[in-house]
Amino acid sequence: MDISHTSVAGQADARAPLAGFRILELGHYVAAPFATRLLADLGAEVIKVEPPAGDPVRQWGARYKGSAPWWSVHARNKRCISLDLKKPGAREVVLDLVRGCDALVENYRPGQLAKLGLGEEALRAARPDLVIARISGYGQDGPDRDKAAFGVIGEAIGGLRHLTNHAPGTTDLPPVRVGVSIGDSVAGIYAALGVVAALLRRARTGAGGDIDVALTESVFSLLEGALPEYGTLGTVRQPTGGAIATAAPSNAYRSRDGIWVLIAGNSDPLWRKLAGLMGRPDLAEDPRFVGNQHRVANARELDGLINAWTGTLDAEALETALREANIPHTRVFTVADIAADPQMRARGMVQEVEDGLLGPILHPGVVPRVDGVPNAPRSTGPAVGADNDAVLGEMLGYEPAHIAALREGGVL
Amino acid sequence: MDISHTSVAGQADARAPLAGFRILELGHYVAAPFATRLLADLGAEVIKVEPPAGDPVRQWGARYKGSAPWWSVHARNKRCISLDLKKPGAREVVLDLVRGCDALVENYRPGQLAKLGLGEEALRAARPDLVIARISGYGQDGPDRDKAAFGVIGEAIGGLRHLTNHAPGTTDLPPVRVGVSIGDSVAGIYAALGVVAALLRRARTGAGGDIDVALTESVFSLLEGALPEYGTLGTVRQPTGGAIATAAPSNAYRSRDGIWVLIAGNSDPLWRKLAGLMGRPDLAEDPRFVGNQHRVANARELDGLINAWTGTLDAEALETALREANIPHTRVFTVADIAADPQMRARGMVQEVEDGLLGPILHPGVVPRVDGVPNAPRSTGPAVGADNDAVLGEMLGYEPAHIAALREGGVL
Numbered sequence: 001m002d003i004s005h006t007s008v009a010g011q012a013d014a015r016a017p018l019a020g021f022r023i024l025e026l027g028h029y030v031a032a033p034f035a036t037r038l039l040a041d042l043g044a045e046v047i048k049v050e051p052p053a054g055d056p057v058r059q060w061g062a063r064y065k066g067s068a069p070w071w072s073v074h075a076r077n078k079r080c081i082s083l084d085l086k087k088p089g090a091r092e093v094v095l096d097l098v099r100g101c102d103a104l105v106e107n108y109r110p111g112q113l114a115k116l117g118l119g120e121e122a123l124r125a126a127r128p129d130l131v132i133a134r135i136s137g138y139g140q141d142g143p144d145r146d147k148a149a150f151g152v153i154g155e156a157i158g159g160l161r162h163l164t165n166h167a168p169g170t171t172d173l174p175p176v177r178v179g180v181s182i183g184d185s186v187a188g189i190y191a192a193l194g195v196v197a198a199l200l201r202r203a204r205t206g207a208g209g210d211i212d213v214a215l216t217e218s219v220f221s222l223l224e225g226a227l228p229e230y231g232t233l234g235t236v237r238q239p240t241g242g243a244i245a246t247a248a249p250s251n252a253y254r255s256r257d258g259i260w261v262l263i264a265g266n267s268d269p270l271w272r273k274l275a276g277l278m279g280r281p282d283l284a285e286d287p288r289f290v291g292n293q294h295r296v297a298n299a300r301e302l303d304g305l306i307n308a309w310t311g312t313l314d315a316e317a318l319e320t321a322l323r324e325a326n327i328p329h330t331r332v333f334t335v336a337d338i339a340a341d342p343q344m345r346a347r348g349m350v351q352e353v354e355d356g357l358l359g360p361i362l363h364p365g366v367v368p369r370v371d372g373v374p375n376a377p378r379s380t381g382p383a384v385g386a387d388n389d390a391v392l393g394e395m396l397g398y399e400p401a402h403i404a405a406l407r408e409g410g411v412l
Numbered sequence: 413m414d415i416s417h418t419s420v421a422g423q424a425d426a427r428a429p430l431a432g433f434r435i436l437e438l439g440h441y442v443a444a445p446f447a448t449r450l451l452a453d454l455g456a457e458v459i460k461v462e463p464p465a466g467d468p469v470r471q472w473g474a475r476y477k478g479s480a481p482w483w484s485v486h487a488r489n490k491r492c493i494s495l496d497l498k499k500p501g502a503r504e505v506v507l508d509l510v511r512g513c514d515a516l517v518e519n520y521r522p523g524q525l526a527k528l529g530l531g532e533e534a535l536r537a538a539r540p541d542l543v544i545a546r547i548s549g550y551g552q553d554g555p556d557r558d559k560a561a562f563g564v565i566g567e568a569i570g571g572l573r574h575l576t577n578h579a580p581g582t583t584d585l586p587p588v589r590v591g592v593s594i595g596d597s598v599a600g601i602y603a604a605l606g607v608v609a610a611l612l613r614r615a616r617t618g619a620g621g622d623i624d625v626a627l628t629e630s631v632f633s634l635l636e637g638a639l640p641e642y643g644t645l646g647t648v649r650q651p652t653g654g655a656i657a658t659a660a661p662s663n664a665y666r667s668r669d670g671i672w673v674l675i676a677g678n679s680d681p682l683w684r685k686l687a688g689l690m691g692r693p694d695l696a697e698d699p700r701f702v703g704n705q706h707r708v709a710n711a712r713e714l715d716g717l718i719n720a721w722t723g724t725l726d727a728e729a730l731e732t733a734l735r736e737a738n739i740p741h742t743r744v745f746t747v748a749d750i751a752a753d754p755q756m757r758a759r760g761m762v763q764e765v766e767d768g769l770l771g772p773i774l775h776p777g778v779v780p781r782v783d784g785v786p787n788a789p790r791s792t793g794p795a796v797g798a799d800n801d802a803v804l805g806e807m808l809g810y811e812p813a814h815i816a817a818l819r820e821g822g823v824l
Contacts, residue, residue, distance in 0.1 A: 017606075018613075069641045073637065073640050139759050143754050158750075159749075160592070163590075176654055179572065180572070182590075186601070190779055196605060196608045200612045210782065211781070212784065217777070217781075223776070224442075224482055224592055227747055228482060229474040230748060231772070232772075232773050240589070241586065242586035252587050260574075260587055262568045328565055335571055335638040338639070342554075343550055343554045343557075360643070363640065364633060367602055367625065368602045369623070370606065
């Protein structure tokens, strides 16, 4: 599938859920661009405004042919225009774009756009029913709104870092960072949800709306019962490492060839089967391990026994044995395992795509899947300013001389 | 604020984004109920159908006055009716409900509802423009669709478990589970997004739609550039513990009183300030630590030096010093820290609520925030079947004798 960028970035299938909606992104890094990528994946036309030097993510992570493969995905299905918001004339371009857009998604520091003449009043004067979604570290108000937003710090304030660790007393190593920008990404999904909900309200009432997503709060929203438990009982939830606090055995166990294999044997029948498979049916009758409550209380011993057994088998043999015994399990997937997985392939979650700049590349599919079909990307992440002429010329109707003047002035 | 359940569960402020939409939940555990809670938080009327024995989450986690405080949040803003889907007559009640609903959210095993006479055809016969959102472990098709869905296994297949670990060779401890049901929750947010996007399309085209969310794929969607990097360069992303692969120093460091404090000193000026604060300005000139690239290459040594310093100060003194030096930092928040945080309180993210069953309790606020106001919950999680009479009688117009017969037959 060749999906070279120039042709179709804005042209989704008319049946896509968000076909016909136009979203302006004033974003950088992860959160806002991820929100708009999700909206673009669902069919919206997204116009991303970037400084002429480019979004820093263009250089993040591994590099290939001079740019980050991540960019191919991060900016797919978008049109990219360059604009130096600090230059005179840039503000007017943004407001012209706003006039033609249904929503704006931004993740500048709170108040920053207002300083550039792009505060709420100016935006709403250009487009009264605009939906404005703002993503920030701490939210648009409150005593901490002006603090610098670092993802890892927001994740710690949201409570996730404390819980992503081995049980107290197990190790001196620090709590682990969730190995991805979880706070930014979850904030991005919430922002996408907020934009679409506000557009649905607009369809009913005609009014725009404001969506305010904080990275800290997005993370905190994932904490299940931790807050009401603290509020009623005063209990402070603690981390449990690879295990689950309330069920055993459930953990990652190491095979002889050093691969971690998850085993969820945490019901009486499953545990009985597992003990049999281990050649230790006696353990299923051992009072320390009879019933989930006892197994949880003695989980470290239990995990030690299971680890001693898994360490005698290579991962492939271990997985075969678990599969034949019908015990839920999986090896811990690396991205290589994902790329080769028949289920991921069958569902279009791993797609081979031709990137105009990078050549053949793998893209993840669209989540959520709509109407039973895996959606293919319409385009891959374009070069800086690739759509300047198309957007400013065709969409806004600027004369070539006007565009040339903006280019000469360093605005583009 | 007293928000006893009986009065207002379905009655959101007319300005709420999803006011006027009615959603039916055939859900249990975390994913589908979390999706509908988000929709309810945004103003939708949600009717949750539960087996007479109740959703298992009513007993999950810590218990207080005989039930889980989590439930107060997990089922807030919802109406709960009981229904034994395996009993004759239950199917007709569900179809009567479907007729009056805009969307259905379910997380049964794929095909399970069809076996109960509630397949797509029956649902669409009752309500042709219904939006149907299904959440499952692996998706509604493909070779693995019938596999049992365990959250921890789905998270491992999605690639997150591998990345949430100390760097290879650092420890024999297993990769850590993200300390919450991250896969279920992220799948729930995606399902909410899918429902609202499909409703927005329905407003334009009149047609319903199908949303298919897999837990594995929801997790995989968070993996940033891992797949395109693998596809172009063949590199397999590896975990980096508490650090970030591309910037240093950034990690959690332990204070003298044993509290983990995150420090993000990962720019040249910030590192210079930090070295000064440590009383080691010479380190900023040390060739091992000049420039981010060298710092990343020598991150373990660097982290060791910083840890040696943080270990001489109690967390409070450490935080004061970092704050005065303007170096981004935070202690790793527990839920107790969150509950006391002025920013969380100011933003309405920690709210004191009166639960009709449990008494005073803390609820997290609504994410995303809409129109600049923190939304208060309209009601707390109700008892099993609390809304049977209201929903079946007032909404569906069933006669009291009809409801009594359903109750006697064990259908309710």
